[in-house]
Amino acid sequence: MEPYYIVSIWLFIHLGSVLGDSVQSREPHLSGREGDAVTLTCSYETSSTGYVYLFWYRQFPNQAPQYILRRGVKQARGRSDTAEFAKKRFSSQADDSSTVLSIAALEPADTALYLCALGVAR
Known part of the structure; x- marks a missing residue:
């Protein structure tokens, strides 16, 4: 019988650095079994x-906090970076209103507080 693990994922949002910017979680708490895939979503405005x-x-x-990845939007579209440890199981997409973080094949070690942040370069 396959072992059953609950992997809890908490999401904390860091507000943007520009007045009027905002970031908001769509699901502040997720859980899944080992081997499952989960997707975290942040909506943002800037x-x-x-x-x-x-x-x-x-x-x-x-x-x-441990850096996972970065996705560019607007003029930074196409600019991205992913930490070496995350390249196999972590992926992300971003558009002009939201970003998602997908984690494939959950492991018990994935239990953590996940943070989404908005950065604006001037």
Whole structure:
């Protein structure tokens, strides 16, 4: 019989750095079984038409946030970066109103606080 694990994923939103910018989680708490896939979604608003980036981090208890990936939108569209550890199971898409983080083949070690952040370069 396959072992059953509950993997809880918490999402914390870091507000954007520009007045009027906002980021909001669509599902503040998710759980899944080992081997499942989950998708976290952040909606965002920004008045910037320049270089806008959506970042994903994860944070384990008593540790600093760990960078997962970055996706560019607006003038930064097509600019992306993913941490080496995340390249096999973590993926993301972003458009002009939201970003998603998908985690494939959940592992118990994926239990963490997941953070979405909006960055605007001027």
